[in-house]
Amino acid sequence: MAQRYYTVSWDQLHRDSKALAWRLVEKGPWRGIVAITRGGLIPAAIIARELDCRMIESVSVITYDEEKLGKPEVAKPPTAAGDGEGWLVLDDLVDTGSTAKVVRAMLPKAHMATVYAKPAGKPLVDTFVMEVSQDTWILFPWDTEQQFVPPIARSAQPK
Numbered sequence: 001m002a003q004r005y006y007t008v009s010w011d012q013l014h015r016d017s018k019a020l021a022w023r024l025v026e027k028g029p030w031r032g033i034v035a036i037t038r039g040g041l042i043p044a045a046i047i048a049r050e051l052d053c054r055m056i057e058s059v060s061v062i063t064y065d066e067e068k069l070g071k072p073e074v075a076k077p078p079t080a081a082g083d084g085e086g087w088l089v090l091d092d093l094v095d096t097g098s099t100a101k102v103v104r105a106m107l108p109k110a111h112m113a114t115v116y117a118k119p120a121g122k123p124l125v126d127t128f129v130m131e132v133s134q135d136t137w138i139l140f141p142w143d144t145e146q147q148f149v150p151p152i153a154r155s156a157q158p159k
């Protein structure tokens with residue numbers, strides 16, 4: 001279980017994905033984008049818009065059941081990206097690097113980029129925007145919703 005949580009809003013995700021697009025535009029041109037579903041789909045849509053790229057491919061890797069790490073399972077391999085040369089692979093984050101390792105093996109020449117990265121997975125990606133500590137669980141806006149929280153005075157421990 002994570003020690004702490006880092007909540008990402010839709011606005012922040014949009015801003016951070018655009019920051020990644022700024023870095024990637026300099027490294028192109030790109031033949032197309034491979035989104036690692038499902039988490040990579042939303043950054044991929046934002047970045048495809050910024051890079052003016054309409055060639056979108058996907059690879060589906062299932063590695064987690066909620067916060068529980070499992071063995072990565074390829075539910076859908078990429079079909080149009082060959083060995084990955086000239087292609088950009090996008091995911092929301094790299095954590096242990098298990099997912100990235102599996103995708104790299106399928107697309108060895110691709111450029112791998114994520115919006116967020118944790119230290120263990122960082123060496124597996126070529127470009128990322130923001131690092132968070134290994135014991136932090138990132139809460140993405142599609143996994144969360146706003147809800148009531150009681151006033152601090154009511155939840156604080158009595159002295």
Ligand SMILES: O=P(O)(O)OC[C@H]1O[C@H](OP(=O)(O)OP(=O)(O)O)[C@H](O)[C@@H]1O
Pocket residue numbers: 036037038039040061062063064065091092093094095096097098099100121
């Ligand atoms: O570096 P790792 O330890 O492999 O973790 C990162 C991966 O885990 C999450 O995907 P998940 O397996 O939860 O599937 P999802 O994208 O469909 O939610 C996330 O979207 C990354 O793809």
Ligand SMILES: O=c1[nH]c(=O)c2nc[nH]c2[nH]1
Pocket residue numbers: 064093095096136137138139140143
């Ligand atoms: O929503 C998520 N947040 C994370 O920090 C994470 N790490 C692996 N998979 C993850 N999914």
Ligand SMILES: [Mg+2]
Pocket residue numbers: 036037038039040061091099
């Ligand atoms: Mg994922």
